[in-house]
Amino acid sequence: MKAWEGTFTMPLKGRSQKPRVEGFTMVIDKGLGLRATKDLLEMAAEWIDDIKLTFGTSAFYSEEILKRKIDLIRNAGVEVMPGGTFLEVAIWQGVYDGFLRRAKDLGFTMIEVSDGTIQMDAQTRARAIGKALDAGFRVISEVGKKDPAEKVPLAQLHEQIAADLANGAFKVIVEAREAGKGVGIYDEEGRIKEEEVEAIVSGVADPNCLLWEAPLKSQQQQLILRFGPNVNLGNIPPEDVLALEALRQGLRGDTLKQAYWESQR
Amino acid sequence: MKAWEGTFTMPLKGRSQKPRVEGFTMVIDKGLGLRATKDLLEMAAEWIDDIKLTFGTSAFYSEEILKRKIDLIRNAGVEVMPGGTFLEVAIWQGVYDGFLRRAKDLGFTMIEVSDGTIQMDAQTRARAIGKALDAGFRVISEVGKKDPAEKVPLAQLHEQIAADLANGAFKVIVEAREAGKGVGIYDEEGRIKEEEVEAIVSGVADPNCLLWEAPLKSQQQQLILRFGPNVNLGNIPPEDVLALEALRQGLRGDTLKQAYWESQR
Amino acid sequence: MKAWEGTFTMPLKGRSQKPRVEGFTMVIDKGLGLRATKDLLEMAAEWIDDIKLTFGTSAFYSEEILKRKIDLIRNAGVEVMPGGTFLEVAIWQGVYDGFLRRAKDLGFTMIEVSDGTIQMDAQTRARAIGKALDAGFRVISEVGKKDPAEKVPLAQLHEQIAADLANGAFKVIVEAREAGKGVGIYDEEGRIKEEEVEAIVSGVADPNCLLWEAPLKSQQQQLILRFGPNVNLGNIPPEDVLALEALRQGLRGDTLKQAYWESQR
Known part of the structure; x- marks a missing residue:
C-alpha cells in the first residue's frame, strides 16, 4: 500500500502499471x-x-555474485539484461x-541487440534477434551509433x-550512451x-515501440512533456528512479508546472 | 569518540554542534x-x-518502507520532511x-512551505505555516521560483x-533546485x-535565518568563505556530507588554503 | 571464478593481476x-x-566505524590511505x-605525501616520505597544485x-582533484x-611510476588509449570501478572501437 494513498491525486494521470507495455x-x-x-x-x-x-561490466562479476544479483532482480519482477556492447563483442x-x-x-531474461560500436549487416542483425528469441529471451534492439561521426541516415534508421x-524485438532503443551528450x-x-526526435517518430508506426535513452533530468522532462507520462525511457541512473516517477506523475516542479497552469486557465 | 582526536586541530574553528541553531x-x-x-x-x-x-518522491514509497526510514532518521537525531513540491500539490x-x-x-518532524511552482498569496502562505506549526511540526519556508522566468522582485523576497x-518559520530556504544552475x-x-547574495542579505535582520540551497562544491565553498563555517546549507547530496564538513572545518584544499595563507602572513 | 569465463576473450589484452606494479x-x-x-x-x-x-573526511568518522571500515578494506586485499590534504594539515x-x-x-597501510595546498620545501618533503616509510607505510607522493594559479614549473615537477x-615513493600521483577540471x-x-601529458612523461624514466588522477570517463579513455590498459589511474569514483575495467579491457564502446577497427583492417 502506498504511504500517502487517499490524501491527494497525481497531477499527471494515466501512469501505466506493471507489467507495462508502455511507460x-x-x-x-x-x-x-x-x-x-x-x-x-x-x-x-x-x-x-x-x-x-551496462557495457561489459557483468564480465567482471564473480559467478556467485552475478547469479545472486540476477535472482534478486527477477524475484522483484524486473527484467535483467547484459549491455549491448557485450553482445557486440560476442x-x-x-x-x-x-x-x-x-x-x-546465469539467469538473464532479456537481450539487447545493438551495433553501437561494431558493424552489423541486416541479416546478421535479424539472425541475432531470432537466436535470442529462440533461446527464450525477450529482445530489445537498439539503433544509433555511439560515435557521432558515424551517424546513421534517417531512412536506414526507419528501416x-x-x-x-518485424523480427520480434518488443521495443527499439534510441542510443544516447551513459552520458546523453553529443x-x-x-x-x-x-x-x-x-x-531529430520528430524525424525519428515520423517514420515509425507507433511511437510506443521506441525507448529513448535519457539519462539527464532535462531530457526525461522534455520527453514526458512531448509524449506523456508513459513514454519509454532508458539509461536511468538507479538513484533517479523515484525522481523520474515524480516527473512522470507531476510531483516535480518541471511537469507539475504544466498541469498546474492548465488548471488555472 | 572521533578517530583522530587529539592529533591535530581543525583549521577553521567554531563549528557548531547539535542541536544547531546555525550551521x-x-x-x-x-x-x-x-x-x-x-x-x-x-x-x-x-x-x-x-x-x-525531495519533490514528491515519498509518494512512491510503500507505507512500511517510509515509516521504517523515517524512524531510522529520527532515531539518529535528524529531522525529516517531505519536499516542498509535494506540499504545493496538496x-x-x-x-x-x-x-x-x-x-x-508517517512520522515526519518538519514541513517545508514553498511556492516554487504554484501561486500562493501571502495569506495562504501564512496559514500554511500556521497550520503546520499547530500540527506540531517545525517549519522551514522557501523563497524563490523554480522557473527563472518567474523571478520574484527583491522587495517582495525581503517581505x-x-x-x-514572524509567522514562525525557523529558517527560510533560498531556492536553487537539485541542480543549482540557472x-x-x-x-x-x-x-x-x-x-544577488548581497542583495538578499541586505534586507534580512540576521543572515543566520537564511538557508542556501547549494548542491555544488564550488557553491558551498564560496558561501563558507563568505559567511563562515556555520552558514546554513541545503540540497547537499548524501554522498557529499563529509566532504562538506571537510570544507566547513578547513580539511579540504579550498578552505584550508585561506586558513593556511592567513597563518603565513 | 568469473561468470562468463570461456565464452569470449577480452578485446584489449594484457591486463595486470594483483598484486599490481602497473595498472x-x-x-x-x-x-x-x-x-x-x-x-x-x-x-x-x-x-x-x-x-x-579523501581530503580530511576520515577526521569525521567515529573511531569504531573507521577501524571497521579499514579492516574490511584490508581484508579484501586493498590498500587504504587518508587524503593528502589531511597530511598537509598535520x-x-x-x-x-x-x-x-x-x-x-587505525590500520591505514599507505600514506600520500602531497603539497597541493601548503608550501613544502624539498627537505621537508623528503623527510615526510622517509618518516612514513620508517613507520611501515607504503608511500605514494603527489605533484601539482590544487590551485591552477600556482602552477609548478615543468623542470621542478620532473625534479x-x-x-x-629516489626517496622511496613507489608511485607519484599527478594532481587533478575530485572534479578533474581546470x-x-x-x-x-x-x-x-x-x-602537458607528453611534457610530464618526457622527463620521467618510466611512465609506470606515474599515477594519473582521472575522475572522468573521457580522461580514463584517453589515458588508456595513450598508455594502454595498465596505465595507473586515480580518483576513480567507487561507482565507476567496473566501468573503468570495461574501458581498460575493451568491453566499453570507447576502447572496444579501437580494437575492433584494428581487427577489420
Whole structure:
C-alpha cells in the first residue's frame, strides 16, 4: 500500500502499471552491489521494468555474485539484461551461441541487440534477434551509433526499426550512451534536438515501440512533456528512479508546472 | 569518540554542534534505500540536521518502507520532511489538512512551505505555516521560483522572508533546485552571482535565518568563505556530507588554503 | 571464478593481476558507509588497488566505524590511505609524528605525501616520505597544485618526481582533484591537454611510476588509449570501478572501437 494513498491525486494521470507495455523504465547499472540492489528493488521495483548491467561490466562479476544479483532482480519482477556492447563483442568474436547459452544459465531474461560500436549487416542483425528469441529471451534492439561521426541516415534508421520489430524485438532503443551528450537526439550539452526526435517518430508506426535513452533530468522532462507520462525511457541512473516517477506523475516542479497552469486557465 | 582526536586541530574553528541553531546541513534525498540510509546516518548523523525526501518522491514509497526510514532518521537525531513540491500539490488540490495529518502519522518532524511552482498569496502562505506549526511540526519556508522566468522582485523576497519568520518559520530556504544552475543566486554554470547574495542579505535582520540551497562544491565553498563555517546549507547530496564538513572545518584544499595563507602572513 | 569465463576473450589484452606494479586503480572515497564498502569490495576488490579516504573526511568518522571500515578494506586485499590534504594539515601544524602513529593505530597501510595546498620545501618533503616509510607505510607522493594559479614549473615537477622515487615513493600521483577540471593536465572542461601529458612523461624514466588522477570517463579513455590498459589511474569514483575495467579491457564502446577497427583492417 502506498504511504500517502487517499490524501491527494497525481497531477499527471494515466501512469501505466506493471507489467507495462508502455511507460517502460530501464535502469542503467554500472555495478551496484547486492545491498544496493536490494535497496533499489525495495524502494522502486514497481517503477522499474528492466535493469541493464551496462557495457561489459557483468564480465567482471564473480559467478556467485552475478547469479545472486540476477535472482534478486527477477524475484522483484524486473527484467535483467547484459549491455549491448557485450553482445557486440560476442558477435564479432563469433561466440554468440555460447554467449546466449551462458546468459541463460546465469539467469538473464532479456537481450539487447545493438551495433553501437561494431558493424552489423541486416541479416546478421535479424539472425541475432531470432537466436535470442529462440533461446527464450525477450529482445530489445537498439539503433544509433555511439560515435557521432558515424551517424546513421534517417531512412536506414526507419528501416532498421521496422525490421527489428518485424523480427520480434518488443521495443527499439534510441542510443544516447551513459552520458546523453553529443549523441543521437542530444547536442553537446545534452539538450534535445527536437527536429531529430520528430524525424525519428515520423517514420515509425507507433511511437510506443521506441525507448529513448535519457539519462539527464532535462531530457526525461522534455520527453514526458512531448509524449506523456508513459513514454519509454532508458539509461536511468538507479538513484533517479523515484525522481523520474515524480516527473512522470507531476510531483516535480518541471511537469507539475504544466498541469498546474492548465488548471488555472 | 572521533578517530583522530587529539592529533591535530581543525583549521577553521567554531563549528557548531547539535542541536544547531546555525550551521545547519540539510540533505536532499531522492530515494535512498534503508541500507543506504543506515550507512549515511552511521557515518554522518552528527553533521546532518535535516533530510528532505525531495519533490514528491515519498509518494512512491510503500507505507512500511517510509515509516521504517523515517524512524531510522529520527532515531539518529535528524529531522525529516517531505519536499516542498509535494506540499504545493496538496495546497493546490485543497487537501492540505489531510496532508499534514498523514505527514504526522508517517512520522515526519518538519514541513517545508514553498511556492516554487504554484501561486500562493501571502495569506495562504501564512496559514500554511500556521497550520503546520499547530500540527506540531517545525517549519522551514522557501523563497524563490523554480522557473527563472518567474523571478520574484527583491522587495517582495525581503517581505516574504520577514513575514515567514514572524509567522514562525525557523529558517527560510533560498531556492536553487537539485541542480543549482540557472536559478536564484546561481548562473547557468552554477556560479554564485555575488551581487544577488548581497542583495538578499541586505534586507534580512540576521543572515543566520537564511538557508542556501547549494548542491555544488564550488557553491558551498564560496558561501563558507563568505559567511563562515556555520552558514546554513541545503540540497547537499548524501554522498557529499563529509566532504562538506571537510570544507566547513578547513580539511579540504579550498578552505584550508585561506586558513593556511592567513597563518603565513 | 568469473561468470562468463570461456565464452569470449577480452578485446584489449594484457591486463595486470594483483598484486599490481602497473595498472593501479585508486578509488576516491568521500565517506562510503560500511554496507556500501562491503558492496564495493564484494563486486570489485580484484580491480581496486587502493582506496583513498579523501581530503580530511576520515577526521569525521567515529573511531569504531573507521577501524571497521579499514579492516574490511584490508581484508579484501586493498590498500587504504587518508587524503593528502589531511597530511598537509598535520605537517603545517607540526604534528606529523602523531599523525603517522595514529594512522598506524587505525590500520591505514599507505600514506600520500602531497603539497597541493601548503608550501613544502624539498627537505621537508623528503623527510615526510622517509618518516612514513620508517613507520611501515607504503608511500605514494603527489605533484601539482590544487590551485591552477600556482602552477609548478615543468623542470621542478620532473625534479620532484625523481626525488620522490629516489626517496622511496613507489608511485607519484599527478594532481587533478575530485572534479578533474581546470587543474593539471585538464582544461576547464576536463579535456586532456595532450602536450602537458607528453611534457610530464618526457622527463620521467618510466611512465609506470606515474599515477594519473582521472575522475572522468573521457580522461580514463584517453589515458588508456595513450598508455594502454595498465596505465595507473586515480580518483576513480567507487561507482565507476567496473566501468573503468570495461574501458581498460575493451568491453566499453570507447576502447572496444579501437580494437575492433584494428581487427577489420
